[in-house]
Amino acid sequence: MKRYTLILSMILGTVFFASAQQKTPTLTELTNKNMEAMDKKVKMNPTQRNIIYNYTMDMYREQLALTKKQQTGAFGDDDIAKFYRMQNETTKNIRNILKGDQQTDYDNFLEEQLRGGAKKKKKKHKDEEEEVVTGISGLKLPPTATPPDTKL
Incomplete structure (x- = not known):
């Protein structure tokens, strides 16, 4: 009986683990987003x-x-370099299509994407809004007050 319970729990665990895996977004989803x-x-x-x-x-x-x-584990530095070259060419081609202020807006868009997306506001209280900090500055801990000296 213990064996059947163990096998059943292993099967259910495998099913739940497989369903919890993230699905890779499709080409159209990435492009549209x-x-x-x-x-x-x-x-x-x-x-x-x-x-x-x-x-x-x-x-x-x-x-x-x-x-x-x-x-699959079949990639190398050449593949990564090829992708970066294509990314740079794509950026250059897009900049060639855009005119005037659009190029400045596109540069700002790229910088924003490199920082991790648009800055989002998070509600702190009903009327106050707190700005969410992204990038390395978001990882820094705020300064804390030094604890008072205590004698035991």
């Missing part, structure tokens, strides 16, 4: 949006291929 975020920061016309969508999709296609290679 990036385009929505970019569209909020950089006001583009429909032609620019379509061209940039294609560039972004190509870049994410390469990124997903690299991720699959990493999972």
Whole structure:
């Protein structure tokens, strides 16, 4: 009886563990999410949006291929360098499509993405809002008061 209970618990544990694994986002999900975020920061016309969508999709296609290679263990420094080259080319091509203030907005968008996304506000109390700090400064502990000397 103990053996059956142990086998059943192992099977259920495996099923729950497998369902808890995160699913890799699809190519279209990644591209659409990036385009929505970019569209909020950089006001583009429909032609620019379509061209940039294609560039972004190509870049994410390469990124997903690299991720699959990493999972199988068959990747190297050449693959990573190739991806960074493609990412730089994509950024350069997007900057060539954008005009004037759009390029500045795009640079700000890229900096924001490198910092970890948009700064979000978190409610502290009903009327007060606290800014969430991202990056390395978010990891630093706030200064604490020194404890008073206690004698035992």
